[in-house]
Structure formats: structure tokens, C-alpha cells
Amino acid sequence: DADVTQTPRNRITKTGKRIMLECSQTKGHDRMYWYRQDPGLGLRLIYYSFDVKDINKGEISDGYSVSRQAQAKFSLSLESAIPNQTALYFCATSKRGGQPQHFGDGTRLSIL
Amino acid sequence: AQTVTQSQPEMSVQEAETVTLSCTYDTSESNYYLFWYKQPPSRQMILVIRQEAYKQQNATENRFSVNFQKAAKSFSLKISDSQLGDTAMYFCAFMKEPSNFGNEKLTFGTGTRLTIIP
Numbered sequence: 363d364a365d366v367t368q369t370p371r372n373r374i375t376k377t378g379k380r381i382m383l384e385c386s387q388t389k390g391h392d393r394m395y396w397y398r399q400d401p402g403l404g405l406r407l408i409y410y411s412f413d414v415k416d417i418n419k420g421e422i423s424d425g426y427s428v429s430r431q432a433q434a435k436f437s438l439s440l441e442s443a444i445p446n447q448t449a450l451y452f453c454a455t456s457k458r459g460g461q462p463q464h465f466g467d468g469t470r471l472s473i474l
Numbered sequence: 475a476q477t478v479t480q481s482q483p484e485m486s487v488q489e490a491e492t493v494t495l496s497c498t499y500d501t502s503e504s505n506y507y508l509f510w511y512k513q514p515p516s517r518q519m520i521l522v523i524r525q526e527a528y529k530q531q532n533a534t535e536n537r538f539s540v541n542f543q544k545a546a547k548s549f550s551l552k553i554s555d556s557q558l559g560d561t562a563m564y565f566c567a568f569m570k571e572p573s574n575f576g577n578e579k580l581t582f583g584t585g586t587r588l589t590i591i592p
Contacts, residue, residue, distance in 0.1 A: 395579070395580075402483075450517065460569060467516075470517075
């Protein structure tokens, strides 16, 4: 089983719908992150959490919200999806101390 | 704010040859970490190599090595004896030295698409 699991793998939905992307991990890491990948732009940080009680905005948080339900679970919500939120979304985890981030397999989200 | 620049959007090389991918970054920090990630067509993000800025020795992982030039703020990735499975997008990333307030965020470059030609 994957250490960092994202669901769903792919999703197509309509403008205005509420969407939740889920991430769970079995690595025991306390840090969790959500990124968005767009062609030609690399990965950009949406939100990050260093423990269950800690939530921080990244560089592109507008239009998104997150919930850290447990040490192992970190979900990303789009309250009212719009077409320019069409992208590949990644969840990642890490230990503290400058350690590498470990990524899930991504969720490809298309908003029509 | 930190920025990471990958100036080569696309590269291609013959199988078994050596290729070098460029990365430069801008920071006022003295301690930090640098990473190379690989994203094959399967879209997974896979760690290739990690470098600690306070270590002068260049990191190596099998066929992958880096040329870290701290003064020039340059962090290039060299792939030796390239293989078809090396075909992927390669991302350079920067992380500040962690503090009590966090900072453990990655800033990514825009990537280099590498194709290995049989």
C-alpha cells in the first residue's frame, strides 16, 4: 500500500460544485502539505500543516480550505469550484528538520 | 521570498550519454536545503537527491550527482549513463532552514522535461 494515499485519483465536476480531496498517510509524519501543479508553473503550495492544531496558508490559498482531521489525514476543499482550479493536486508529508517531502500520486481535477 | 529558476524547459539526450540539468536560486539565507524531484509520465513525484547547503561535498545517488555552487547559487543535476527510464520532468526545489515557526516549505522551479532517446 502507498505511504501517502490521495483520493480520488481523477475527478471531473462542474462549476460551482463543492469538492473535497482527501489525503491519508501511514508514514507517521507530522507535516502535511497540499500543492497544485499547472503546466509551465511547477508546483505551488496551497496550504500546509505542521500538526493537528496548526494550519497555514501557502502562496495560492484563495478559493481553497483545508481540514486536518487527524495526524494522518489532511483534506483539501474547493467550496465553489471554478474552471481555473483545473489542475493536478498533490498531497505531501515530511518529518521535521529539512527532510524531503513524500508525495501522493496526485488527483487530476477537471472543472467544466 | 525565495525563487528557483530552471532555464531549460526541455532537453533530450541519447541513451547512455550524460546530461546536466541547470537550476539557480535566489535567497538571502545562509543555511538551506536543495532537492531534485523526478516526475515520470506516471505523474508520481519521486525524490532524486537532497543537498544540505552547509555541506561542501556534492550529494550523489548512484548515477545522479549534483554540482552545488553556493556562492553562485547554482544547483545542477548530472545524470550519467542515461536510461530510458530517466525520461521525466525534473524539478529543482528549495527549502529554508527550519525554525521554531516552521519554514519547511518547498519552493519549486518550473521544471525541465528530459527525454532519453533510444
